[in-house]
Amino acid sequence: MAKKDKLSGLVDKNNFDFWLSSTGYLFPRNETELDVFEKLYENFEHKIDLSRIDTNKIIEGNFSFKGKVVSLLKKDEIDNFDDFKMVARKGENEIPKEILQKMRSKHKNGSK
Numbered sequence: 001m002a003k004k005d006k007l008s009g010l011v012d013k014n015n016f017d018f019w020l021s022s023t024g025y026l027f028p029r030n031e032t033e034l035d036v037f038e039k040l041y042e043n044f045e046h047k048i049d050l051s052r053i054d055t056n057k058i059i060e061g062n063f064s065f066k067g068k069v070v071s072l073l074k075k076d077e078i079d080n081f082d083d084f085k086m087v088a089r090k091g092e093n094e095i096p097k098e099i100l101q102k103m104r105s106k107h108k109n110g111s112k
Helices: 016-023 031-040 055-060 075-090 097-109
Strands: none
Touching (some): 016 031
């Protein structure tokens, strides 16, 4: 049998919008929802540094984001990829005739 939680019976389709608005998933629509929201989050500790966010620049369209490139591979792994590219492009051996025929027939028929 399923275990009932604290909110079981409190949230239903008639007050679902109230719960979403009061918990911050939607904007509060009235004073009651705003009061519940403020009470829920009165001790909330923000983890972002608000001094770095310039809302005026965002609104005026002057905001620029300076991202950074993160490499997922090490330098020697990237160099190894070049070898594979050359093999794929030039081929180590001759392509077997049946494979070449299959490739040509698919190309003529328009299927990839």
